[in-house]
Amino acid sequence: MEFDELCDKCEEWMQPYLDRELDESERAEAEKHLEGCGYCRKRYRFEESLRSFVRQVCSEEMPPELKQKLAALRTPL
């Protein structure tokens, strides 16, 4: 069974890892564990793909007419 204390640590690190907020040594330790642990790797990939899905579906383009309204707020030359 792959689950061990390092998996616990890796689970704690998942959010800051994906946010690129771990320091270098923690990141290296997490990556080393992920290389050898399919259990954690699958869960990291899942989280990454979920985030990217959320970002994609929640990103709404700005209406072009709003851009014109904002430009009209500029100080006249």
Next chain:
Amino acid sequence: MSEVTPTEPRRLATDARDRVRFEEEALELADQVYRVARRLVGSREEAEDLMQETYARAFRSWRSYTPGTNLRAWLLRILTNLNIDRGRRKQRSPDLQPLEEGDYFLYNRLEESSREPRSDQDAVVDRLSQDDVVSALSSVPHDFRDVIVLVDIGDFTYHDAAQILDIPIGTVMSRLHRGRRILKTALADQAVGG
């Protein structure tokens, strides 16, 4: 007798050039600012009003921006302050129950409910619609949602999010953790049933 020097027109010309540059840079960022604004408020109309107020204020106070610093974060700081000023009531934080499950809980829950083997990525995307996700995000209380929107949709660092919201970085991290948990619980309920 007052002395007329050539420095005054030169100063005015420099000032005008700096202002024009500031306004152009701010407008170039409008798409990115809007994407965040749209998820901080409930409707497109509110987001549009908030954007206009933000840009009007930014253009008026452009001198308080320090060139070379993060202009997108500066604009978002104005926007989030205006959003609070617009009467968004400070919500009481929900009761903070201890998080009994770890961060793998959503994956584990989906895996347990899955009857057939399928790829992880497909399992998420197939079961959730755009409406599910948008409605799950809007169900997250404001304080938590603001941080999720800034970090996950706006791609801001914890440090920038802390400055924008004027809260300590530790609070950003704890709200993000808690907020993502609320969001994922809502997504899990929609994907596999409560």
